[in-house]
Amino acid sequence: MSESEQPTGSIRLLIADDEHLIRGALEALLGLEPDIEVVAGTDNGATAAQLALELRPDVCLLDLEMPRADGIEAAERIMAGVPGARVIIVTRHARPGVLRRALAAKVAGFVPKSTPAGDLADVIRDVAAGKRYIDPEIAAAALVAERCPLTDRELDVLRATRTSSSVQAIADALFLSTGTVRNYLSAAMTKLGASNRHDAAEHAWQQGWI
Amino acid sequence: MSESEQPTGSIRLLIADDEHLIRGALEALLGLEPDIEVVAGTDNGATAAQLALELRPDVCLLDLEMPRADGIEAAERIMAGVPGARVIIVTRHARPGVLRRALAAKVAGFVPKSTPAGDLADVIRDVAAGKRYIDPEIAAAALVAERCPLTDRELDVLRATRTSSSVQAIADALFLSTGTVRNYLSAAMTKLGASNRHDAAEHAWQQGWI
DNA sequence: GGCAACGTGTGACAAATGTCACGGGAGGTC
DNA sequence: GACCTCCCGTGACATTTGTCACACGTTGCC
Numbered sequence: 001m002s003e004s005e006q007p008t009g010s011i012r013l014l015i016a017d018d019e020h021l022i023r024g025a026l027e028a029l030l031g032l033e034p035d036i037e038v039v040a041g042t043d044n045g046a047t048a049a050q051l052a053l054e055l056r057p058d059v060c061l062l063d064l065e066m067p068r069a070d071g072i073e074a075a076e077r078i079m080a081g082v083p084g085a086r087v088i089i090v091t092r093h094a095r096p097g098v099l100r101r102a103l104a105a106k107v108a109g110f111v112p113k114s115t116p117a118g119d120l121a122d123v124i125r126d127v128a129a130g131k132r133y134i135d136p137e138i139a140a141a142a143l144v145a146e147r148c149p150l151t152d153r154e155l156d157v158l159r160a161t162r163t164s165s166s167v168q169a170i171a172d173a174l175f176l177s178t179g180t181v182r183n184y185l186s187a188a189m190t191k192l193g194a195s196n197r198h199d200a201a202e203h204a205w206q207q208g209w210i
Numbered sequence: 211m212s213e214s215e216q217p218t219g220s221i222r223l224l225i226a227d228d229e230h231l232i233r234g235a236l237e238a239l240l241g242l243e244p245d246i247e248v249v250a251g252t253d254n255g256a257t258a259a260q261l262a263l264e265l266r267p268d269v270c271l272l273d274l275e276m277p278r279a280d281g282i283e284a285a286e287r288i289m290a291g292v293p294g295a296r297v298i299i300v301t302r303h304a305r306p307g308v309l310r311r312a313l314a315a316k317v318a319g320f321v322p323k324s325t326p327a328g329d330l331a332d333v334i335r336d337v338a339a340g341k342r343y344i345d346p347e348i349a350a351a352a353l354v355a356e357r358c359p360l361t362d363r364e365l366d367v368l369r370a371t372r373t374s375s376s377v378q379a380i381a382d383a384l385f386l387s388t389g390t391v392r393n394y395l396s397a398a399m400t401k402l403g404a405s406n407r408h409d410a411a412e413h414a415w416q417q418g419w420i
Numbered sequence: 421g422g423c424a425a426c427g428t429g430t431g432a433c434a435a436a437t438g439t440c441a442c443g444g445g446a447g448g449t450c
Numbered sequence: 451g452a453c454c455t456c457c458c459g460t461g462a463c464a465t466t467t468g469t470c471a472c473a474c475g476t477t478g479c480c
Contacts, residue, residue: 165409
């Protein structure tokens with residue numbers, strides 16, 4: 001593992017983003033930095049985790065929204081397989097609950113796509129140096145965010161609400177009776193102050209609870 | 211307008227994308243090309259149109275999803291104000307109907323964010339040279355896509371459905387009676403084969419009709 | 421002029437949805 | 451053991467939603 005063709009202290013980076021254009025652009029952006037070397041790129045979380053196990057990059061830059069395994073799932077797999085790995089999550093929708101999930105997964109960096117491009121290299125350097133970087137806006141939002149008042153089953157039905165159209169379909173998906181589903185939905189709607197299940201599911205999604 | 215500090219034939223480019231990270235990365239990517247010069251960047255459609263009128267870039271690279279004016283609206287304004295302007299729309303969700311809208315606005319290029327990063331510069335060069343470039347996948351999808359069977363008002367209520375929770379709210383937003391709204395929704399749902407208005411609105415959105 | 425399509429509305433009916441009250445059981449804590 | 455919360459269910463009820471039939475006026479086309 002002691003190649004000599006790279007400058008001393010060069011940061012070996014893995015990039016995962018399902019939008020090829022973005023990934024390529026990020027590679028171009030970070031390739032301009034003399035101390036950063038992009039060693040791998042992929043468009044899904046599962047491959048990202050696999051590549052990380054093989055290549056042992058110093059830092060992994062993972063998009064949150066990816067097929068096969070989202071950024072946090074990929075981060076968990078990488079953490080499990082590569083002790084001391086450093087992961088940065090990049091996301092478009094910076095929902096407070098997602099930050100919680102990311103921090104629970106021991107992610108070292110969390111930046112929204114609204115971050116100025118010039119800052120990204122610095123974040124990568126900080127993270128590579130062992131520091132953590134959490135976008136201050138998201139951190140503040142997460143701190144004032146309400147704790148999730150919903151039970152596990154209530155979260156389940158809200159999750160199912162996002163893909164199923166009728167109560168019957170939700171009940172079928174969860175192997176529950178329609179009455180039970182309606183009770184859970186009613187409870188969730190009351191807790192969230194929503195006037196229908198779609199609003200409730202949307203709210204829970206915005207908070208990153210589901 | 212005859213500055214001499216740039217190489218002959220250099221393509222003057224404007225980039226608009228509301229995600230700063232992406233815009234910066236694209237600037238880095240395209241900045242690597244010797245014949246492309248990024249002359250402006252912004253994060254919303256309204257400013258993009260304004261800047262285009264002032265700076266008269268050769269090509270405008272516009273993200274579709276932007277605040278204040280989406281990529282196509284911005285393209286229309288640019289076309290109206292700058293004769294011979296060339297616009298490329300970049301989008302994450304390549305819905306068939308959106309391509310229709312874009313072509314109706316005389317857009318010269320249409321690429322999804324899944325395009326390999328290396329191809330983008332070539333597309334820009336083609337467009338600058340007067341050619342058009344339409345992503346073949348999207349073009350094929352648009353050709354087999356069904357024509358929109360909905361009336362203007364049906365589209366209106368479906369649009370409102372995406373933001374309003376109840377029929378009453380939709381009716382209030384459109385200054386209609388609830389009965390009328392329900393009739394339109396029922397008609398739209400029948401035409402689209404949807405079992406509720408949210409499905410219908412989702413379908414219409416996927417097709418790019420609203 | 422006649423006809424079709426569209427926009428707008430009403431009224432009635434059925435189905436889906438949301439609310440409420442009430443059960444019972446499983447699993448924890450004091 | 452008593453108590454609590456969560457899970458799962460039932461039944462009744464009011465509200466919302468979706469369907470259907472029908473009506474009237476406008477616009478555009480043959």
